[in-house]
Amino acid sequence: xxxxxxxxxxxxxxxxxxxxxxxxxxxxxxxxxxxxxxxxxxxxxxxxxxxxxxxxxxxxxxxxxxxxxxxxxxxxxxxxxxxxxxxxxxxxxxxxxxxxxxxxxxxxxxxxxxxxxxxxxxxxxxxxxxxxxxxxxxxxxxxxxxxxxxxxxxxxxxxxxxxxxxxxxxxxxxxxxxxxxxxxxxxxxxxxxxxxxxxxxxxxxx
Amino acid sequence: xxxxxxxxxxxxxxxxxxxxxxxxxxxxxxxxxxxxxxxxxxxxxxxxxxxxxxxxxxxxxxxxxxxxxxxxxxxxxxxxxxxxxxxxxxxxxxxxxxxxxxxxxxxxxxxxxxxxxxxxxxxxxxxxxxxxxxxxxxxxxxxxxxxxxxxxxxxxxxxxxxxxxxxxxxxxxxxxxxxxxxxxxxxxxxxxxxxxxxxxxxxxxxxxxxxxxxxxxxxxxxxxxxxxxxxxxxx
Numbered sequence: 001x002x003x004x005x006x007x008x009x010x011x012x013x014x015x016x017x018x019x020x021x022x023x024x025x026x027x028x029x030x031x032x033x034x035x036x037x038x039x040x041x042x043x044x045x046x047x048x049x050x051x052x053x054x055x056x057x058x059x060x061x062x063x064x065x066x067x068x069x070x071x072x073x074x075x076x077x078x079x080x081x082x083x084x085x086x087x088x089x090x091x092x093x094x095x096x097x098x099x100x101x102x103x104x105x106x107x108x109x110x111x112x113x114x115x116x117x118x119x120x121x122x123x124x125x126x127x128x129x130x131x132x133x134x135x136x137x138x139x140x141x142x143x144x145x146x147x148x149x150x151x152x153x154x155x156x157x158x159x160x161x162x163x164x165x166x167x168x169x170x171x172x173x174x175x176x177x178x179x180x181x182x183x184x185x186x187x188x189x190x191x192x193x194x195x196x197x198x199x200x201x202x203x204x205x206x
Numbered sequence: 207x208x209x210x211x212x213x214x215x216x217x218x219x220x221x222x223x224x225x226x227x228x229x230x231x232x233x234x235x236x237x238x239x240x241x242x243x244x245x246x247x248x249x250x251x252x253x254x255x256x257x258x259x260x261x262x263x264x265x266x267x268x269x270x271x272x273x274x275x276x277x278x279x280x281x282x283x284x285x286x287x288x289x290x291x292x293x294x295x296x297x298x299x300x301x302x303x304x305x306x307x308x309x310x311x312x313x314x315x316x317x318x319x320x321x322x323x324x325x326x327x328x329x330x331x332x333x334x335x336x337x338x339x340x341x342x343x344x345x346x347x348x349x350x351x352x353x354x355x356x357x358x359x360x361x362x363x364x365x366x367x368x369x370x371x372x373x374x375x376x377x378x379x380x381x382x383x384x385x386x387x388x389x390x391x392x393x394x395x396x397x398x399x400x401x402x403x404x405x406x407x408x409x410x411x412x413x414x415x416x417x418x419x420x421x422x423x424x425x426x427x428x429x430x431x432x433x434x435x436x437x438x439x440x441x
Contacts, residue, residue: 148372150375150376152413174385177375178371
């Protein structure tokens with residue numbers, strides 16, 4: 001068992017028409033033992049921009065703190081909000097700086113432009129290699145395979161916020177239910193131009 | 207399990223001899239994906255026709271499904287040579303059954319026989335994932351799945367093999383409906399089951415390189431077995 005799957009956990013982001021769903025599970029484990037049932041993997045950069053850090057929880061916290069520091073410095077220097085593209089590069093660079101002796105996490109960046117409604121999805125591996133989520137969804141974490149299966153089959157383009165919540169939740173819960181390392185419910189952020197909703201989903205608890 | 211077996215074989219070799227000797231690798235992983243859905247008066251089973259070793263494609267036309275009787279189909283994937291040997295052995299056992307009992311074997315008897323035959327090789331197993339799909343005595347669809355040593359269970363639907371982990375949660379969502387409060391829409395039809403099966407394999411072929419080329423589907427009804435082929439991605 002690799003150290004990247006020591007704590008388990010899964011994340012997913014899905015884009016709709018001028019809206020965005022960012023999802024993570026609630027489990028925190030130590031190999032097969034569940035030690036936390038309310039552990040979010042989603043970090044809010046600003047209400048339109050989220051970063052998910054699945055993998056080794058201790059590294060996720062460290063990387064978030066260092067990323068937060070860099071974002072704060074960027075916004076002070078530039079006197080403007082950070083964009084999804086810049087945040088993605090910033091996280092990618094941060095991870096690649098530790099090319100030899102890496103953090104054991106993945107990275108998912110999901111953002112919405114409040115002016116145009118355009119969505120931005122990125123995923124990266126532990127060394128910062130970026131995948132752009134042109135298909136409309138990105139995944140990460142312990143049950144990535146299952147998530148790819150459900151997302152690929154259930155996703156449709158240009159969903160509205162309500163439909164997106166349903167599709168994203170179904171895809172995520174079905175995938176988590178077939179993985180012992182993830183589950184215990186899910187947090188879903190539904191981001192639209194003028195509103196952010198945080199839903200807490202119940203799921204199987206085994 | 208495959209990796210564990212290989213490392214075990216290697217450990218035994220290196221421990222026994224101070225010299226470097228070639229390891230004994232009796233198994234290969236040739237991939238393949240199977241999925242089956244049972245309903246009232248029918249069962250559909252699908253398998254991709256891609257045969258691989260690592261990143262190499264041996265064949266795009268290797269059928270993983272075998273018709274055993276007018277009511278029973280077996281799908282077998284994993285180590286291709288073991289699949290062939292196992293189905294050949296099974297055919298022989300079914301012929302004996304026919305001669306001794308003067309009637310074709312039932313689906314649930316086949317299911318038990320397959321389990322027994324796999325367990326007979328408990329300490330040098332056939333490295334195969336198996337699904338037996340057929341109609342039971344009441345003409346209800348039945349799907350049985352197996353691990354390499356014969357552990358078995360009857361399901362309503364099941365996916366196995368390389369892309370099994372991608373397909374199973376999708377089938378859970380549309381057929382198991384464990385996370386849905388809305389009532390079951392209507393009784394599952396053969397046509398709807400076929401659509402789910404095609405959807406599942408198309409999605410899996412999109413993301414899993416071990417799955418692709420063609421989807422071979424066998425449809426079992428009281429009238430007999432029909433076969434259908436469906437194109438998948440070839441890259």
